[in-house]
Amino acid sequence: MGAIPPNNVPCLSTLRGTAIFASLTAEEDNELLSRCHTRNLCAGESLVDFEDLSKDVFVVQSGEIRAVLRFTVGKEAILGTFRRGDLLGELSAIDGLSRSASLMAVTDAVVTVIPYAVFHDVLEAHRDVCLGLMQLLSRRIRAMNERISELSFLDTKHRLYNALLRLSRLRGDGGRERIISPPMVHAELAEHIGSSRETVSREMSRLIREQVIERTSRAIILKNPVELSRRISRALEG
Amino acid sequence: MGAIPPNNVPCLSTLRGTAIFASLTAEEDNELLSRCHTRNLCAGESLVDFEDLSKDVFVVQSGEIRAVLRFTVGKEAILGTFRRGDLLGELSAIDGLSRSASLMAVTDAVVTVIPYAVFHDVLEAHRDVCLGLMQLLSRRIRAMNERISELSFLDTKHRLYNALLRLSRLRGDGGRERIISPPMVHAELAEHIGSSRETVSREMSRLIREQVIERTSRAIILKNPVELSRRISRALEG
Numbered sequence: 069m070g071a072i073p074p075n076n077v078p079c080l081s082t083l084r085g086t087a088i089f090a091s092l093t094a095e096e097d098n099e100l101l102s103r104c105h106t107r108n109l110c111a112g113e114s115l116v117d118f119e120d121l122s123k124d125v126f127v128v129q130s131g132e133i134r135a136v137l138r139f140t141v142g143k144e145a146i147l148g149t150f151r152r153g154d155l156l157g158e159l160s161a162i163d164g165l166s167r168s169a170s171l172m173a174v175t176d177a178v179v180t181v182i183p184y185a186v187f188h189d190v191l192e193a194h195r196d197v198c199l200g201l202m203q204l205l206s207r208r209i210r211a212m213n214e215r216i217s218e219l220s221f222l223d224t225k226h227r228l229y230n231a232l233l234r235l236s237r238l239r240g241d242g243g244r245e246r247i248i249s250p251p252m253v254h255a256e257l258a259e260h261i262g263s264s265r266e267t268v269s270r271e272m273s274r275l276i277r278e279q280v281i282e283r284t285s286r287a288i289i290l291k292n293p294v295e296l297s298r299r300i301s302r303a304l305e306g
Numbered sequence: 307m308g309a310i311p312p313n314n315v316p317c318l319s320t321l322r323g324t325a326i327f328a329s330l331t332a333e334e335d336n337e338l339l340s341r342c343h344t345r346n347l348c349a350g351e352s353l354v355d356f357e358d359l360s361k362d363v364f365v366v367q368s369g370e371i372r373a374v375l376r377f378t379v380g381k382e383a384i385l386g387t388f389r390r391g392d393l394l395g396e397l398s399a400i401d402g403l404s405r406s407a408s409l410m411a412v413t414d415a416v417v418t419v420i421p422y423a424v425f426h427d428v429l430e431a432h433r434d435v436c437l438g439l440m441q442l443l444s445r446r447i448r449a450m451n452e453r454i455s456e457l458s459f460l461d462t463k464h465r466l467y468n469a470l471l472r473l474s475r476l477r478g479d480g481g482r483e484r485i486i487s488p489p490m491v492h493a494e495l496a497e498h499i500g501s502s503r504e505t506v507s508r509e510m511s512r513l514i515r516e517q518v519i520e521r522t523s524r525a526i527i528l529k530n531p532v533e534l535s536r537r538i539s540r541a542l543e544g
């Protein structure tokens with residue numbers, strides 16, 4: 069658990085860093101912000117529980133929030149991790165149904181809470197925000213399509229390779245290596261691919277032996293991402 | 307393959323049977339239809355291929371269209387089956403990216419083609435259509451969430467039970483039995499749950515022996531859907 073953040077972090081001065089609000093003028097942005105409030109979360113704290121009836125929308129200001137499907141302890145699927153500027157919780161604001169997933173702070177975090185009625189006023193007034201929201205929803209659907217492919221077509225081993233590629237970023241030193249930093253623990257990777265910690269540990273050890281990945285205290289380094297891609301392609305074509 | 311449908315099926319007289327267009331006046335509906343055209347498909351014919359660059363939107367007038375993720379022959383995941391009044395192909399119209407899945411006629415089918423520019427004119431002019439479209443996208447996301455849960459948390463056997471429940475409807479004789487009619491072949495069920503035909507056949511035989519389901523030439527009958535639900539709950543909690 070991290071330290072408890074101060075109770076009154078000042079509300080950030082703009083929401084225009086969030087893609088769907090990018091078209092607002094400075095004045096509209098201010099007017100919108102004046103009708104929102106800020107919420108501080110400690111690491112591990114829940115923002116929304118699965119099947120809650122709340123309908124507010126959130127923008128992450130700092131820290132990391134994770135969307136999780138959860139049945140019982142140990143049966144979780146991570147849908148995504150959201151950072152500064154990301155919009156969250158829009159489904160219930162759109163269709164009025166209960167929450168489709170849990171939202172939980174991974175680190176200490178600050179979010180702007182956009183009340184349901186305020187969100188709809190903005191949609192009513194700004195066609196560009198509507199279009200931006202549709203594009204956001206489309207992006208989510210495309211990402212879920214890929215996740216469904218991964219889960220439907222690949223066995224555990226290849227789902228792990230795919231998740232390593234999906235969760236990593238280029239190391240940024242001009243080479244081909246990719247990096248996951250901070251490094252995820254095996255239990256967390258297991259939740260990304262619908263498998264067990266034990267299976268992930270076994271496969272990670274094998275990848276380290278094969279020198280395809282390397283693990284340090286600060287990162288998982290994909291030494292040979294091309295090899296991982298190649299194995300996935302072979303599995304899909306086989 | 308079915309018979310080739312006549313070349314000029316008259317365009318249906320309304321699109322208001324489609325949820326997102328329900329708020330249009332008769333006049334607006336006519337104006338919209340006058341800018342659309344009709345396309346006839348034979349069973350097995352492709353309407354859209356994965357990664358195509360087309361951006362038109364479709365409304366099913368008759369027959370069945372299936373959305374499929376496909377890698378190679380034998381590696382397919384069925385995303386959904388669409389019938390009269392259903393809207394299809396909206397993602398590329400919204401975000402301008404290539405097609406996220408293939409659309410294929412399962413039976414002979416007729417669709418209304420709404421050209422990209424026409425679709426955007428309607429969105430521009432009608433706030434209710436925008437909201438309806440957002441609700442449709444939200445519904446798709448919620449359905450995909452369930453699919454991801456199913457694939458992440460359940461083993462093959464329980465995914466099959468879940469798919470049988472999801473794909474069936476109440477038999478409608480006042481009892482609890484559910485029915486899938488026409489009956490799906492095992493290869494098709496396998497595509498719904500990311501498994502092999504052999505595994506599905508083995509599990510279906512077991513369910514028949516246990517008298518949980520019955521198979522006739524015209525339907526799969528779920529004699530005891532409550533038992534299937536109970537087994538799924540136990541697997542999720544276990």
